[in-house]
Amino acid sequence: MKKGIAPIAIAALIFLGIVLIWGVAIHFFIGENASVTRSSRETEIIKMINEMEWTKRLMPQILEHSFYQSSYSLASNGGYFDPNSVSSHNCIPYWKIYDDVFYPDIEDNLNKSIISYMSKYASNLRIRLPEYQISYQQEDDSTVVNIKSKDMLEIERNSVKVEDESEYTVAFSENPFQIFETGKTDFIDNDVILQAITNSGTSCDDQKGIISSELKKLENDRTKLAFDEDNDIQVDCNGHAAVRVLVTIIGSENKYPVYDFLLNTTEMRNIQLKFYVVSGNANLIEPEIDQCS
Amino acid sequence: MKGVAMIIWALLVFGFLVIFTFTTVFVYRYRITIEINYEYNYDNVQLTLLTLLSSTHDKQQIGKMLSENFYSNQPIDMTPILKEKLDKLIDSKCYTLKVSDLVIEGSNTECKKNYAAKAKIVYPYNPQNLTGDVLLVVG
Numbered sequence: 001m002k003k004g005i006a007p008i009a010i011a012a013l014i015f016l017g018i019v020l021i022w023g024v025a026i027h028f029f030i031g032e033n034a035s036v037t038r039s040s041r042e043t044e045i046i047k048m049i050n051e052m053e054w055t056k057r058l059m060p061q062i063l064e065h066s067f068y069q070s071s072y073s074l075a076s077n078g079g080y081f082d083p084n085s086v087s088s089h090n091c092i093p094y095w096k097i098y099d100d101v102f103y104p105d106i107e108d109n110l111n112k113s114i115i116s117y118m119s120k121y122a123s124n125l126r127i128r129l130p131e132y133q134i135s136y137q138q139e140d141d142s143t144v145v146n147i148k149s150k151d152m153l154e155i156e157r158n159s160v161k162v163e164d165e166s167e168y169t170v171a172f173s174e175n176p177f178q179i180f181e182t183g184k185t186d187f188i189d190n191d192v193i194l195q196a197i198t199n200s201g202t203s204c205d206d207q208k209g210i211i212s213s214e215l216k217k218l219e220n221d222r223t224k225l226a227f228d229e230d231n232d233i234q235v236d237c238n239g240h241a242a243v244r245v246l247v248t249i250i251g252s253e254n255k256y257p258v259y260d261f262l263l264n265t266t267e268m269r270n271i272q273l274k275f276y277v278v279s280g281n282a283n284l285i286e287p288e289i290d291q292c293s
Numbered sequence: 294m295k296g297v298a299m300i301i302w303a304l305l306v307f308g309f310l311v312i313f314t315f316t317t318v319f320v321y322r323y324r325i326t327i328e329i330n331y332e333y334n335y336d337n338v339q340l341t342l343l344t345l346l347s348s349t350h351d352k353q354q355i356g357k358m359l360s361e362n363f364y365s366n367q368p369i370d371m372t373p374i375l376k377e378k379l380d381k382l383i384d385s386k387c388y389t390l391k392v393s394d395l396v397i398e399g400s401n402t403e404c405k406k407n408y409a410a411k412a413k414i415v416y417p418y419n420p421q422n423l424t425g426d427v428l429l430v431v432g
Contacts, residue, residue, distance in 0.1 A: 043336065
């Protein structure tokens with residue numbers, strides 16, 4: 001072997017050895033990287049599935065809180081989702097102004113309200129709710145609510161999306177429809193206020209006082225009437241009278257943890273329906289109407 | 294002599310590269326094992342937390358009880374209920390559970406708690422406070 005060739009040959013062998021070792025190492029890193037990527041995706045998916053499973057358990061609670069809150073808010077707003085969509089005073093709508101009746105579509109407004117509260121919970125939990133159809137099965141003092149959708153409930157984090165079917169049925173120990181029906185029957189269909197005016201007779205002396213006591217007779221444990229004898233009862237001494245009352249009907253003795261938007265607190269409260277009625281045999285009262293903010 | 298020195302030098306470089314390569318592979322593999330082990334334990338803690346919240350006491354879900362207790366006029370002391378369930382779920386008895394102001398420690402207080410998992414519970418409607426966190430740290 002010529003002098004100088006041996007070191008070159010050894011260097012070439014060492015170089016080949018290094019290339020071989022690095023080849024094996026790079027092959028290992030590439031393979032390992034693929035399995036690490038797969039493993040981290042799997043971990044992410046497992047986390048998401050766990051989160052979805054827990055979210056599915058939270059959904060009936062979200063529906064429960066939304067149902068009670070909607071029943072409370074809707075009843076406080078006289079059955080209107082937006083009190084400004086009807087003539088109202090201090091955010092309480094008029095159900096009747098003489099012959100004009102403004103009775104709300106309770107089911108439609110309750111649906112809107114439940115969806116609105118559920119969406120707030122969903123946004124807080126970073127979940128995407130599908131468009132739900134809500135149906136109600138009413139019993140005497142209870143309601144069974146079913147929500148379902150043809151679309152899926154979705155959770156998306158770091159480009160991983162998990163979907164699942166979304167149908168829930170929850171039974172509640174409150175029937176919010178009943179309270180509205182009571183209000184409608186008494187104050188619209190039977191117009192007990194006009195009956196009270198008729199029962200007061202036509203005597204001009206103290207007719208306001210007589211109407212006032214007739215109105216008091218309409219009150220019971222569940223129904224309360226608020227009015228100011230000087231301003232809310234008007235008579236013309238020609239046999240005509242008109243009355244404006246704030247009606248409050250208490251749903252049941254059951255209390256639920258609900259938020260009051262005037263008091264800004266969440267406390268155990270019972271559901272109370274509130275609405276105004278203006279009734280009489282002459283238009284002697286001009287109802288106060290203002291915007292609800 | 295110059296050729297022999299060159300061979301020794303080349304063998305040293307070769308040897309260093311071999312050791313460096315295998316050490317790198319070993320360290321990389323070791324780190325991955327630690328990370329996978331962490332994820333595995335984290336998943337277990339998360340499952341433990343969800344099992345706890347999904348479990349029931351007197352036919353009522355624990356998660357719901359915690360949520361309702363938050364706004365109740367007469368809140369019940371949930372510490373013994375939660376402690377009993379956690380002791381059954383976590384063999385090491387090395388844990389800390391935090392829900393709002395309630396903190397429950399496992400009987401094993403000398404251990405190092407490495408794995409934490411968090412789950413949300415929903416509160417009755419309040420625009421300022423719709424959800425709360427339940428945190429479980431396990432050793």
